[in-house]
Amino acid sequence: MELKDQNMDKFIFAGKSLNEIEKFMIDNNQSKFRAKQVFNWIYLKSVMTFEEMTDLPLTTRNFLQENAQIVSIRMKDKQISKDGTIKYLFEMEDSCFVESVLMRFDNRANLTACISTQVGCPMGCSFCATAKLGYKRNLSASEIIQQIILIQADTGLKVTNIVYMGQGEPLLNLDNVLESIKIFRENFQIGARRITVSTCGIIPAINRLADMNFQSTLAVSLHASDNETRKSIMPVSNKYPFDSLMETLKKYTEKTNRRVTIEYVLIKDINDSIEHAKKLAFAISRLKSNVNLIIYNPNEKSPYKKPIKENILKFKYILESSGKKVTIRLERGADIDAACGQLSSKTKKI
Numbered sequence: 001m002e003l004k005d006q007n008m009d010k011f012i013f014a015g016k017s018l019n020e021i022e023k024f025m026i027d028n029n030q031s032k033f034r035a036k037q038v039f040n041w042i043y044l045k046s047v048m049t050f051e052e053m054t055d056l057p058l059t060t061r062n063f064l065q066e067n068a069q070i071v072s073i074r075m076k077d078k079q080i081s082k083d084g085t086i087k088y089l090f091e092m093e094d095s096c097f098v099e100s101v102l103m104r105f106d107n108r109a110n111l112t113a114c115i116s117t118q119v120g121c122p123m124g125c126s127f128c129a130t131a132k133l134g135y136k137r138n139l140s141a142s143e144i145i146q147q148i149i150l151i152q153a154d155t156g157l158k159v160t161n162i163v164y165m166g167q168g169e170p171l172l173n174l175d176n177v178l179e180s181i182k183i184f185r186e187n188f189q190i191g192a193r194r195i196t197v198s199t200c201g202i203i204p205a206i207n208r209l210a211d212m213n214f215q216s217t218l219a220v221s222l223h224a225s226d227n228e229t230r231k232s233i234m235p236v237s238n239k240y241p242f243d244s245l246m247e248t249l250k251k252y253t254e255k256t257n258r259r260v261t262i263e264y265v266l267i268k269d270i271n272d273s274i275e276h277a278k279k280l281a282f283a284i285s286r287l288k289s290n291v292n293l294i295i296y297n298p299n300e301k302s303p304y305k306k307p308i309k310e311n312i313l314k315f316k317y318i319l320e321s322s323g324k325k326v327t328i329r330l331e332r333g334a335d336i337d338a339a340c341g342q343l344s345s346k347t348k349k350i
């Protein structure tokens, strides 16, 4: 292994496996034994400087200081919501920005991080603030992982659950998403069942996950119960129509023996009627699934509105009556634009 990453000035540790770190150390005449210590400091103890790696000899620390970096991205801004939700703005080496959100739930020990997989997003969902940014590029596996490293370093807490629901469509960056999941499982010791990957419905990628017997949770942003409504708010339905998506999901659940989570954002007068609820109940009646209802969070660039409470409760009741487990997702961080569909990198400070 070369001393330095091809396009970087220094070797970047974030995202590297223990084997890769050992090879780096051996190739540079450092003790292989030290690799495990560095590995633990970065992934389990979340330190951000080599000076803090106090069980390494000074010569090793000096070598690392000169030739390596722990991360290549940096925290540019941070906002804390009244409910404790934290929204981070991270800057990549090429000056692109992405956001991540950390959510704590008072009644649980879980610490859930929502991370981004792309700079912007090409999918154009009409209700989503990220879509307004357009699409710039995929994040590398290392950049995906670094969001968690920096969140853990900032809070001093261990992230227990990861949801790939930040900026971008994860299944359009599937290789890097899968690589990052492998590292979260092996290096961060976060179990597959504590990881959720969200998609707006990229059928070939869902088939690929089915073929590999994907064991993390797949969440599908359905947001409509028929193709016409879906096409009006999610252009992806022009390419991958509603019925084909439902058929694909059915095969996915049969192959993986895993339930999918149906995400459904309720938008006033668009998809929140009793008729929509009945159609949704029918469409997913043969699909092993739970339903997560999300109350639309209005943002300044969107014409859509929040549904009224009565419609939300009726919608939930109809789905539950059909035998589905339904949760209404708690609104987190709406006051700092960290709630679902609100990530727009607009807080960036340059």
Ligand code: SF4
Pocket (backbone or CB within 6 Å): 121, 122, 123, 124, 125, 128, 129, 130, 131, 166, 167, 168, 169, 200, 221, 341
């Ligand atoms: S909802 Fe998701 S897939 Fe759709 S534009 Fe926003 S980030 Fe992209």
